[in-house]
Amino acid sequence: MEKQKFDYFIKTEKNNWEVIIGLEVHAQVISESKLFSGSSTKFGAKPNTQVSLVDSAFPGMLPVINQYCIEQAVKTGLGLNAKINLLSIFDRKNYFYADLPAGYQISQYKNPIVGEGSLTLDMPYGSKKVGIERLHLEQDAGKSIHDLSPDNTFVDLNRSGVALMEIVSKPDLRSPDEVNAYVKKLRSIMRYLKTCDGNMQEGSLRADVNVSVRKKGDKSFGTRCEIKNVNSIKFMEMAIDSEAKRQVELLESGKKIDQETRLFDTKKNETRSMRSKEEAHDYRYFPDPDLLPLKIEQNFIDNLKKKLPELPDEKKDRFIKKFKLTSYEANLLVSEVNISKYFEEVIKNSDIKLAKNWITGDLFAVLNEKNLDIKDSPVTPKNLSSLINAISSGEISGKIAKKVFEIMVETGDEPNKIIKEKKLKQQSDPKELEKIVSKVLKDNSDKVLQYKSGKEKLYGFFVGEAMKLSGGKANPKLLNDILKEKLRK
Amino acid sequence: MSDFNKSSLSEIVNLIKSKKVSSLEVTNHFIKNVEKSKKLNSFITTCFEESVKNAKQFDSKKNFDGLLSGVPLAVKDLFCTKNVKTTAGSKILENFTPTYESTVTRNLWSEGAILLGKLNCDEFAMGSSNETSYFGNTINPVGKDLVPGGSSGGSASALAANLTPATIGTDTGGSIRQPASFTGTVGLKPTYGLCSRWGIVAFASSLDQAGPMTKNVEDCALLLEAMSGHDEKDSTSINKKNEKYSKNLNEKIKGLKIGIPKEYRIENMPKEIDSLWKKGIDILKNSGAKIVDVSLPHTKYALPTYYIVAPAEASSNLARYDGVKYGYRSKKGKNLIEMYENTRGEGFGDEVKRRIFIGTYVLSSGYYDAYYLKAQKVRRLIKNDFDKCFKNVDAILTPSTPSSAFKIGEKTNDPISMYLNDIFTVPVNLAGIPAISIPAGQDEKGYPLGLQLITKALDEQKVLNIAFAMEKSIDFKQSLNRWWE
Known part of the structure; x- marks a missing residue:
């Protein structure tokens, strides 16, 4: 900054x-x-x-x-x-x-x-x-x-x-x-x-x-x-x-x-x-x-002195060095001992960048809104860690993750349980996605023609339609790959 | 029934322990004495019903091991006693009944003693004649127009008149030793910190020390042994093992070096005090002790130092008596400040007010350095004087007071001359060291006079031993015709 x-x-x-x-x-x-x-x-x-x-x-x-x-x-x-x-x-x-x-x-x-x-x-x-x-x-x-x-x-x-x-x-x-x-x-x-x-x-x-x-x-x-x-x-x-x-x-x-x-x-x-x-x-x-x-x-x-815990300044330095955080981000995470504890708990098994973004973004917003201390958060570090891992592994998209997170806040439930119950798992089967893409292109053949004649803006339209058809669950990367491939033909 | 008026505390303890007499017999004897002696006004509160009950209970016990088995004792009304009114001689605590027991009195009761009542004293222990008590002055059994000294005047009077076989007092600037001297009894101020201050109504915290008042030195050793001891509830209490003062009491003082401080030879000292001092020196010489001239150069500053330090602490210690929580509250006053002013104005006597004024003044900003801080420095010099002295001598001998008991009313309008009474006793409190006053003779009017022995800190056994030896040679006799009965 x-x-x-x-x-x-x-x-x-x-x-x-x-x-x-x-x-x-x-x-x-x-x-x-x-x-x-x-x-x-x-x-x-x-x-x-x-x-x-x-x-x-x-x-x-x-x-x-x-x-x-x-x-x-x-x-x-x-x-x-x-x-x-x-x-x-x-x-x-x-x-x-x-x-x-x-x-x-x-x-x-x-x-x-x-x-x-x-x-x-x-x-x-x-x-x-x-x-x-x-x-x-x-x-x-x-x-x-x-x-x-x-x-x-x-x-x-x-x-x-x-x-x-x-x-x-x-x-x-x-x-x-x-x-x-x-x-x-x-x-x-x-x-x-x-x-x-x-x-x-x-x-x-x-x-x-x-x-x-x-x-x-x-x-x-x-x-x-x-x-x-x-x-x-x-x-x-x-x-x-x-x-x-x-x-x-x-x-x-x-x-x-x-x-x-x-x-x-x-x-x-x-x-x-x-x-x-x-x-x-x-x-x-x-x-x-x-x-x-x-x-x-x-x-x-x-x-x-020997028994003194790591204090905010030391912790901040360590976070910057070890986790490649900016000074601003590190400050956010060390300002309260309970936040830093939460963060360190989440990153034990999860991606640091995602953890940082989720904590300082969605979680802080919820805590603020509900006027809660992080130690009373409805989303436990363990559950947030599971959610992040579900994103990292491609099981759910970032967008679906937001939906899961909302439910986690309301119910305090474990994310995998929510994904399973609500059938929110990402569609990553290429065959299934191919079917969806084919249907979209078939239903909109006029637009496909326009696209091929240079109206490339329509690309986003195809993505949106395919996503809609998948109920929002399509793996975005895979969907893109297949769509591009098909449109090239 | 035996005549316990001639018996010492130690003798009575032995009689009870050997079951020759019961605690009840002894208790009833002293109750009768007290009831016949109202003229002396030495008691503020009696608790005879409880005393009799406790005596009976004691007699039914199997274990008579306590140092003070079954002995009834009255104590100065500065010691908080559970469920028994504790006034400190003040109107402001006229109806105050503690829910707790001071450590020192609890020590007495756990050695088998029984509370007989609470003894008159100068208000908040501020005085040298027992005339500042809200409950009226106490009379010295030695003569009907004489003060018993103070502030433990009720204690000294009751002891000399055989209303209690022994008693305890507190000594901030001489409040045990001066009344002992005025009544022909023995009084010891222990090393600061030897007896717990917990539960004693505070006057000047850095000087206050409880101590025994008895008919002889043997009793003094016994009572000190019973009352002293480490107490975690008092941060200034000395953490050391209890000593067996009575068992180790002996009169072997041969070869001990006794210092005679030239600064105590004050101007206009009555001849009889001087000759009493000489008599003491001769007795010590004859017992094989060596007499050495010593110097305590800062002695002359002791009294002014004391009258800064003690009132300063008192002004703060007495702030808690404000009518809010307990004790006297004036009905007058429209607001908090007026309630304070009226409560304290009506609740405290003149001497207490005088000292609160002095204390408040010397702690005020702008005066603190000139008075309080300077006084603390001088106090250190006075202590150094003693420390230096005790590198060469085992003890110091001085008169206890510059005069014998004075007349009631004689000094009430002259506080300075009243304060001068403590001239020989005050340095000891400032230095925090032990000193004992023993009766050593009479003046020409037949009033008792005391000699004071001082040692270094925690040398109680030595000071008791020297006093024990001197007591034998002096053979002080006081026969009072019980004119007050």
Whole structure:
């Protein structure tokens, strides 16, 4: 594909404004139990049924770190090519809120478990490296529910204490598209690693978005605003666009940007001020005296490194080299771990090119339409592989295959069974095809004469008639051969 | 019925184990004592019905193996006790009944002890006189107008008045050793991490440590053995094998080197404290120990350091008392913020509020580096002082307090002079090392005075042995005429 040029600027009469974006992604760690207690983390349980004495901050209760969450954070760090810190410290972030039982959140402030790293985006204008500033572990808060009663707020502590990874990017992103690609890439890596399920509807992935603008060519950054807690990629894109435009408008009318925290109103498609810098909380961070500094052995990291699965970038390289795919095709197939698994399963016994086309074409269309994840696809990898093999062997034509595929989607049936039951097997017997061709030529002798006198366009007509007569089952290649032979006589 | 008022914890355990007396007899004796001693106000909660039931149940058992077989014990009301109200001396927890048992008390019950009740203490263990308790001040049995010290004042008072054969307290800056000194009893603050903090209402997490309070050193060894031990539920708990402190207790201290830190010779120290210290030195010399002058140069910074670190941690630890989940909630207030303000305004006493203010201040952005961070650095220097010292000496001897018990109300309006009471005890908490206070004499008014022995971390056996030897020579006697009954 031809490379496009990067072109996301807020353009006004006077200037082109560049948009600078940094993301703080909160990713819920996949783990059975919470970061500092044994309570379950399962989504969707009845309110306040997954709450221990620690999660609800009863007097004298103490946190004990969940070893598995540390593993998950380190794995994610390794997936982001990041520095793993052998010593990190848990701090208390102090603030009062009804869904924060202890009055502080245990987080990591000055000494996070993971330091600088990076990930690579494939943009239409080429690949782009985005810096990761840090990754740290912290507890989630509970949930305040304000809309159940006019007078009361209800609190659900099921989420209180669930482990989150906060992944902070450098201010390297320059457009909503890049943010889209960044979040998807990050999510993809975490899904490959099984460290976060990335399910944004369930809130297991959300982000705070930092936006500032500067005139194209300027070197220094402008004042930034932080848009809190945006929970879908689409909303992130919308929020950035509207916030950047707001900032440009202010600057062009000679006003200043106030550093502040803002909220995105999805209905009005605009951001509004939540609190100014002056109103910002003083979180009074200090090392949590209930927890010792977290020390990790190099050995522990090395062992995790050995067990790391193949990640999207490596897989993409392998697909390109081994299967002769284009970069674009490879991207489509590795973007989600389940897609790549499906693909690799199908090509175990089938043609790679056909597999690629069927998956990225017909299958993706069906999944999209039905809003399904590929792991829930009605067409199993094994069945798709059988279908492809039926095409390769000439048993059915590509056209018939589409019909079979439709039935497979509806019924989930095995393709050979469908071909047999519906009698869709390709007619490849030369004698039978000869009969058909002869009949077509005989029935249309006038057209045969026209053809022979130079009206070669009629060829397609003969093919169509013969195909019709065969009920669409004629082997196209064989049919062509016989037809050409007969017409030559 | 025997007069258990003269018996030590160890003696009572032996009497019960050898079936000379029943747990029920002992329990009833102490219940009677408690009932006659309301004037002291040393109990916040009693649970006599349960105690009697448990004593009877104990007597019907075949196995009397526990270290504390059938002994009734009252404990400081900072330990969460399952189904028994736990207040931390505060209005904000006035009606709080835990559904769980602290590790330390559970250890006691699994060694055969029986809960008698919960003892008064300064609110959230913040105080040196037991006067900050929401449930009123406790009186020192030594004299009706005297404070028992604090924060484990109820524990010290109940112990000295024979309302419990032994007890446990918590010590964040001297809260076991100072009241022990004021009441003529023995109190030990163990190495930080030796006793689990799980289930103890937190004051300052990096300093809090539970410890035994007893009539003599032998009891102290026994109770420490019973209450200590590794606990996976406390990340700061030390993972080591339990020691047999009582079995290994001996008075062989010949050849040990004892350091005398010159920095503890503070200005305006009462003469009687000085002579008590000298007396201690002489006793150690006579027992064959070597006396060495040592220096702990950063001692003078200990108190200011403590009054930054402890309130900082407290301000965060006490944030959970907000009226949302349990405990006191004010009925006033139109919204969440007002509910918080009223709940905490009405629920906490002045001293607790003072420390929350200090703690919030020193952690604030812009002040953190100047106060909290600096204090942590000084804390490290104080610990280094001790580490260096213990390369040359086995233990350090100091007075426990700069004075004997003071009068009720004498210092309530002067927090600084109240804080100065902890001047000899606080450095030990900052360093996380063990120290014991033993009664060593009386001042001219006849009020008890204590001496403090300090060792390096996890040297509890040594500190107990030295105290054991000194106790023999001192032969401290305190006879109280039970004026409060």
